[in-house]
Amino acid sequence: MSAYTRLLLACVSLASLWGCSEPQQDSNIRSRGFVYCGQDTPNTFNPQLTDGGLTADTLAAQIFDRLLLLDPVTHRPLPSLAKSWTMSGDGLTYTFSLREGIAFQSTDWFKPTRQFNAQDVVFSFKRVIDPSHPFHAVSGGRYPWFESQGFANLIDDITIVDPYTVQFSLTRPDNAFLANLATTYAVIHSQEYADQVLRAGKPDQLDHLPIGTGPFSLEQYLPNDLVRLNRHNGYWQGAAKMEQVVFDIASRGTGSLAKLLSKECDVLSSPVASQLPIINDNEDFDLTAQTGMNVAYLAIDTNKPALKDLRVRQAINHAINRDNLLSSVYYGTGTEAHSILPPMSWAYHHNSEALGYDPEKALQLLKEAGFDKNLSLTLWVPLEPRPYNPSPRKTAELIQADLNAVGVQVNIIMQDSINRFSNIDKFNSDLILTGWIADNGDPDNFLRPLLSCDAKAAGLNDSNWCNLDFDNLLELASRTSQLNQRLNFYQRAQAIVDQDVPVVPLAHGVHFQIHHNSLKGLQMSPFGTRSFSTVYRSEP
Structure with missing residues (x-):
């Protein structure tokens, strides 16, 4: 069933709830908007509550704005809702001057009576860091990305200087602070809307019926089916060129490609690598690529008895043939990973001593450890293709074969998608096939949320590895203003990971996107986020 057909059925059955348009008004969806395929089903529309997926990667950039943006080339922070900022000499106080005249979205469930101001900034961040805040425990009270960064411990206070000036006081200097405010998780909500839903006794409505200042607002959501966004005509940077965007979240694998070829979809995100030649030969579609700040890796649960033994972790690393993965899964589009950091990171350790493919050495280590x-x-394997891993199932099967060749039996547990807090099978697993897409260009954005002790406490450090020497190096790197010193600290931290093997880096992927050539203005970002406000159709 096409996204358009499902839209019509949804409007008939849910008109009273969602305020759908009449069916005849949607007959020209291709001239009014476009259909985006190849994503997972969101379990919230508030990216603060997630650590990735459709909400953080794509939806957040349409519905919400942040204080800052990141330059996709230089990775430096740029103004957004904050038009300028200053930092105190000791690096402990940041003062942001906010833009005026910015309107929140008006929807069936909320009509704003005022514009964006400093109250909204304070509300948005204090909800995350203050356990006594009335919204802190709403929707589960977990803020995984912020928890993995130790954000609550970093922020001493957030205060309103005047209606359009807000001040962040830090407990210590942090070189990644501005970059973190530009991530897709650091979105700004409406305090006025929050007050409304709190008075109504429905505080969780803030997270599943969102209100932001972004170029599109939520119009309709059918789980496992579709998400429809409508243009925010009061958008402060000018109304988006397209009236609506429909996310077809029912499509998977080859089904997505079929919908693209039949023109039920206009855009296919993260196609399977084996599909690329088919598209390349079709003149109706354009294939674009972005070298991503990402990594696919195998997390080894260091809490499990057998995996506490360093020799076993080293053996797993030696057993995996990354060249085979690159040719069979990435079809030559990826690069072999020797570190969690990608080679394009300025802190990448080019002289890494990470272990390479050596099955004979793997056999020897396992025998020494008593596991002959x-x-x-x-x-544990989430099946959803991602830019860092276009075919998780195939990757898992190849790893299974590699480990079987050295005498390690592997039972694969498949999961449709990633939900780090509710997947019980994951926490019972010894190995986890996963990955990461950077939210900004700072090396801290890879190392801290994936491997720090704070990330372990937050449930995001899948290896359950906590090394105080590693954490101390991250802290030193975050405090120093000398780039050479930061580089030294980060490379020493990478060396600890190389030696202790809590994870096995596999590959760095290229993010591909396919779209019908009538669509113009689509942008790609190394951080996975991009606004659709500039997209338009050059022909009906």
């Missing part, structure tokens, strides 16, 4: 062909492990 008698080790059985479980491998």
Whole structure:
């Protein structure tokens, strides 16, 4: 069933709830908007509550704005809702001057009576960091990305200087602070809307019926089916060129490609690598690529008895043939990973001593550890293709074969998508096939949320590894203003990971996107986020 057909059925059955348009008004959807395929189903529309997925990667940039943006080339912070900022000499106080005249979205469930101001900034961040805040415990009270960064411990206070000036006081200097405010998770909500839903006794409505200042507002959501956004005509940078965007979230794998070829979809995100030649030969579509700040890796649960032994972790690393993965999964489009950091990071350790493919050495280490062909492990695998791993199932099967070749039996546990807080099978697994897309260009954005002790406490450090020397190096790197010193600290931190092997870096992927050539203005970002406000159709 096409996205358009489902839209019509949805409007018939849910008109009273969602205020859908009449069916005949949607007959020209291609001239009014476009359909975006190849994403997962969101479980919230508030990216503060997530650590990735459709909400953080794509939806947040349409519905919400942040104080800052990141330059996709230089990775430096740029003005957004904050038009300028200053930092105190000791690096502990940041003062932001906010733009005036910015309107929040008006929807069936909220009509704003005022414009964006400093109250909204304070509300948005204090909800995350203050356990006594009336919204802190709403929708589960978990803020995974912020928790993995130790954000609550970093922020001493957030205060309103005047209606359009807000001040952040830090407990210590942090070189990544501005970059973190530009991430897709640091969105600005409406305090006025929050007050309304709190008075109504429905505080969780803030997270599933969102209100932001972005170029599009939520119009309709059918789980496992579609998300429809409508143009925010009062958008402060000018109304978007397209009236609506429909996310077809029912499509998976080859089904997505079929919908693209039949023109039920206009855009296909993260196609399977084997599909690329088919598209390349079709003149109706354009294929674009972005070298991503990403990594696919295998997390080894260091809490499990057998995996506490360093020799076993080293053996797993030695057993995996990354060249085979690159040719069979990435079809030559990826690069072999020797570190969690991608080679395009300024802190990448080019002289890494990470372990390479050596199955004979793997056999020897397993025998020394007392696991001579008698080790059985479980491998948890989310099946959703991602830019860092275009075919997780195939990757898992290749890893399974590699480990079987050295006497390690692997039982694969498949999961449709990633939900780090509710997937029980993941927490019972020995190995986890996962990955990361950077939210900004700072190396801290890879190392801290994936491997720090704070990330372990937040449930995001899938290896359950906590090394105080590693954490101390991250702290030193965040405090110093000398680039050479920061580089030294980060490379020493990478060396600890190389030696202790809590993770096995596999590959760095290229993010591909396919779209019908009538669509113009689509942008790509190394951080996965991009606004659709500039997209338009050059022909009906």
